[in-house]
Amino acid sequence: MNKNNLPIYFSIAVVFGIIIGVFFSKGNSYSSLVGKTSDNERKIKRLIDYIQSDYVDDVNTDKLLDGAIAEMLDKLDPHSVYIPKENLQSVTESMQGNFVGIGVQFRMRGDTITVIDAIKGGPSIKAGIKAGDRILMANNDTLYGINIRTDQILKKLKGKPDTKVNLQIYRKTNDSVFNIDITRGKVNIKSVDIAYMLTDNIGYIKVNRFARNTYREFKTSLDSLLTKGMGTLVLDLRNNGGGFIDIANKMVDEFLEDDKLIVYTKNNRGDIKESFATDKGEFENGKLYVLIDENSASASEIVAGALQDNDKGTIIGRRSFGKGLVQQEMDLGDGSAVRLTTARYYTPTGRSIQKPYKKNKNSSNYREDIENRYYNGELFSKDSIKITDSLQYKTPKGKVVYGGGGIIPDVFVPIDTTSNMSTFFFGPLQNFAFDYVDNNRSKLSNLTIDDFIKTFDNNHEVSDRFFTKVKDFRISEKRKATIRHNLKTVIARDLFNDEGLYKLSEKDDKMIQKVLELENQNKDLP
Structure with a gap:
């Protein structure tokens, strides 16, 4: 935007701030404003009319207002956000857990869309x-050989329910080109990446978000593992940024006895809303471990905090993100929306786990918090976690817990920098793995995941081919062993999706290994 337009930009932000302030301070919905015209409404309408009719340059007032609203929300808290109408659909799809389309995961390799x-x-x-198919055209629109963006591809493949799209496909396995009609429909965005048995007794469920479909997927996974003899569950909430509070409450209800407090919220009027467990929990008597890290936020922290404060299970990992604010999405009437912070939530002992923030989401302290944890040593040592004695609480069994910024785990596991893929080799590893699977798909399709884990590249033939490609770089034998495993993991992901990724990562996963260590210690107790 031209610098000369900045005074207008901020003037509109201020005026809109007055209107929105009136709107929210009364706790009313948009419908209460449209029923009567206020001085503030007349003022903003007059300003827009002046700009449209008299301003010296052409101005897109829609974009001007979008920027003004976003600027205004920046002054509130880090999690109140404006969602423009062009972004609302994708945000809604993510939260609802489904979208309408053809249902493929793909990547651009070279200049071609390849189905993963x-x-x-x-x-x-x-x-x-099938995996490996190339999508060449959609309804006669060419999708290869051009610099096409992902959002443009999605517009061709997604659409309204029950509409058809004609795709031209190239199938490499038999060197054929053919056309196929696909009727668009609802496609599930899965919330549970994987659920399987780590041992004969220990089950594992990885949950990546708390969307509308999350509890249903989680409950199906839980019931399935129970039929396999699960007595101990590892619930993995690492890198789970949260979602719907009510979905988190339903998950916690599977673990807590009737009438146990799960969470409560408090708004700006002091109104308190409490959520309690019911008597329908399927795993109230089971043993539980919950894995969290610095990217576990919001609803993930509600789950971890509710279980920790009720002395249920063991929280393992690193201090969670520290988001204790509740947002409500509100329609602005033109296809856009605002996600406004309307309350704070508190764990059963009364902890607020919202980390400190300035009323400006661009504050560097908030944005760089995770990076600061790395440099101040917190991700490597529990002793580096800053705690405040005045924010000390006790659980019913006397365990000391702290508020003031995230959930501090019961058992700390430092970040593992040795097993992570080298930043430099990550791209080459991905490309090599993709090409290897793509060129050997028929042969590899005969392998089960267990056969792959036991036998693949035991003679290092495949990984040595990769090292030949990066021969100009000196790699130690110790580093080579890590890269071999990383390459096998990426190939397993391309072949077996999340099942391959997680089962190959399991033995190098320090938190899962900590769970197994604790379980073995318990077995050795008299």
Whole structure:
């Protein structure tokens, strides 16, 4: 935007701030404003009219107002945000846990869209689309050989329910080109990456978000593992940024006895809303471990905090993100929305786990908090976590817990920098793995995941080919061993999706290994 327009930009922000302030301070919805015209409304309308009719340059007032609203929300808290109408659909799809489309995961390799996976239950897999297929055209629109953006591809593949799209496909396995009609339909965005048995007794469930479909997927996974003899559950909430509070409450309800407090919220009027467990929990008597890290936020922290404060299970990992604010999405009437912080939530002992912030989401302290944890040593040592004695609380069994910024785990596990893929080799590893799977798909399709884990590249033939490609770089034998495992993991992911990724990562996962260590210690107790 031209610097000369900045005074207008901020003037509109101020005026809109007055209107929104009146709107929210009364706790009313948008409908209460449209019923009567206020001086503030007349003022903003007059300003827009002046700009449109008399301002010296052409101005897109829609974009001007979008920027003004976003600027105003920046002055509130780090999690109140404006969602422009062009972004609202994707945000809604993520939170609802589904979208309408053909149901494929893809990546651009070279100049061509290559299907990584046809999503289970989606239209593409029903129509016969397979991993490795190239999508060349959609309804006569060319999708290869051009610099096409991902959002442009999605517009061609997604659409309204029950509409058809004609795809031209190249299938490398038999060197054929063919056309296929696919009827768009609802496609699930899965919340549970994987659920399987780590041992004969220990089950593992990885949850990546708290969307509308999360509890249903979680409950299906829980019930399935119970039929396999699970007595101990590892619930993995690492890198889970949260979602709907009510979904988190339903998950916690599976673990807590009737009438146990899960969480309570308090708004600006002091109104308190409490959520309690019911008597329907399927795993109230089971043993539980919850894995968290610095990217576990919001609803993930509600789960971890509720269990910790009720002395249920063991929280393992590193201090969580520290988001204790509740947002409500509110329609602005033109296809856009605002996600406004309307309350704070508190764990059963009364802890607020919201980390400190200035009323400006661009504050560097808030944005750089995770990076600061790395440099101040907190990600490597529990002793580096700053705690405040005045924010000390006790659980019913006398365990000391702290508020003031995230959930501090019961058992600390430092970040593991040795097992992570080298930043430099990550891209080459991905590309090599993709090409290897793509060129050997028929042969590899005969392997089960267990066979792959036991036998693949035991003679180092495949990984040595990779090292030949990066021979100009000196790599120690110790580093080579790590890279071999990382390459095998990426190939497993391309072949077996999340099942391959997690099962190959399991033995190098320090938190899972800590769980197994604790379980073995308990077995050795008299």
